[in-house]
Amino acid sequence: xxxxxxxxxxxxxxxxxxxYKNHYGNDKLQEIRMRANRPLIIRYDGENIVxxxxxxxxxxxxxxxxxSGASAYAYEExxxxxxxxxxxxxxxxxxxxxxxxxxxxxxxxxxxxxxxxIASEQKGCADRIMPxxxxxxxxxxxxxxxxxxxxxxxxxxxxIRQVSNGSAYCPGKNTGVVDERSEICACYNGxxxxxxxxxxxxxxxxxxxxxxxxxxxxMSPEVxxxxxIGTKEDMQAVSSAMICGCHVIATHHGYGINDVIQNxxxxxxxxxxxxxSLSSKKERTALIYDGEGRLLHxxxxx
Numbered sequence: 001x002x003x004x005x006x007x008x009x010x011x012x013x014x015x016x017x018x019x020y021k022n023h024y025g026n027d028k029l030q031e032i033r034m035r036a037n038r039p040l041i042i043r044y045d046g047e048n049i050v051x052x053x054x055x056x057x058x059x060x061x062x063x064x065x066x067x068s069g070a071s072a073y074a075y076e077e078x079x080x081x082x083x084x085x086x087x088x089x090x091x092x093x094x095x096x097x098x099x100x101x102x103x104x105x106x107x108x109x110x111x112x113x114x115x116x117x118i119a120s121e122q123k124g125c126a127d128r129i130m131p132x133x134x135x136x137x138x139x140x141x142x143x144x145x146x147x148x149x150x151x152x153x154x155x156x157x158x159x160i161r162q163v164s165n166g167s168a169y170c171p172g173k174n175t176g177v178v179d180e181r182s183e184i185c186a187c188y189n190g191x192x193x194x195x196x197x198x199x200x201x202x203x204x205x206x207x208x209x210x211x212x213x214x215x216x217x218x219m220s221p222e223v224x225x226x227x228x229i230g231t232k233e234d235m236q237a238v239s240s241a242m243i244c245g246c247h248v249i250a251t252h253h254g255y256g257i258n259d260v261i262q263n264x265x266x267x268x269x270x271x272x273x274x275x276x277s278l279s280s281k282k283e284r285t286a287l288i289y290d291g292e293g294r295l296l297h298x299x300x301x302x
Contacts, residue, residue, distance in 0.1 A: 010066040089119035089186025089193030126158040145254040146276035164197020176221035178211030
C-alpha cells in the first residue's frame with residue numbers, strides 16, 4: 001500500500017489529485033499545511049512551496065471529520081493535545097478556537113488550521129555515529145543537539161533501532177522510549193509505525209518526567225530514550241534514571257557545543273554530545289564530542 005494512502009483518505013480528492021499531478025507524492029514530501037482562506041503550502045524536500053490551491057472552510061471541515069471519524073468526542077484527549085496520529089504514523093496537528101475551563105484547555109472547536117506531518121524514517125542514518133556510542137557493551141549517556149529541522153529526532157529514532165536490535169558494536173539492549181509528542185515512534189492504536197527495534201517498549205503521549213520513572217518501575221530498561229529535554233524536572237528524571245543504572249539517550253534544541261557546556265542543567269550528565277547542523281545544500285553534519293566538550297569525530301550523515 002502507498003504509505004500516503006492514510007493521508008489521501010482524510011484530505012479528499014481535490015488535494016490528493018493536486019499532489020499526484022504535481023509529483024509530490026513521494027519520500028520527499030514532508031508537510032501539508034492547510035489554513036482557512038489561504039493557499040495550500042507543501043513542504044517538499046526541505047522547501048516550503050506556496051501552491052495555487054486555495055483552502056476553504058469546507059476543505060478543513062471535511063478533513064477534520066475524516067480525521068476524527070465524524071466523532072470529535074471519541075478523540076477528545078487528542079484534540080485537547082492538538083494532534084492526532086493516523087495509520088502510517090503520520091501526525092495531524094490542528095489549531096482553532098480553544099475551549100478553556102479553569103485556565104486549562106478542555107477542547108477545541110472551529111478548526112481553521114491543519115498541518116499534516118508525513119512520517120518518515122532514514123534507516124542507517126546513524127551508522128557513522130554508532131561506533132562512538134559504546135564502551136564495550138556499555139551505551140554512553142548521549143545527547144543529540146540541533147536547531148529545528150536539522151534531524152535530531154530522525155537520528156534519535158535510528159539510534160534507538162540499532163541499540164534495540166543490536167549491532168556489530170554491542171548486543172541488543174532492552175530499550176524504553178517515552179514518546180511524549182508521538183514523534184519518535186509514531187504510534188497508532190498503541191503500536192509503533194516506525195521501526196524502533198525488537199527490544200523497545202514505548203510509552204506514547206506520556207509526559208517525559210513521569211514516563212521515565214514508569215518505565216524504570218515496570219519494564220526494566222537498560223536504555224531510556226526521550227525527545228526535547230531541557231527543564232529542571234527533565235534533568236531530575238534523567239539523573240534518577242542514571243542513578244538506577246539506566247543509560248539515557250536524549251535530544252535538545254541548540255546550535256552548538258557551547259549551548260550544552262554553558263547550560264548548568266545539561267552539563268556533566270552526558271558522556272557523548274552529538275551536534276547536528278544542516279547546510280544550505282541540505283547536507284547534515286554531525287560533530288561528536290565527549291562529555292568534556294572535546295571533539296572526537298566529524299562526519300556527514302546519510
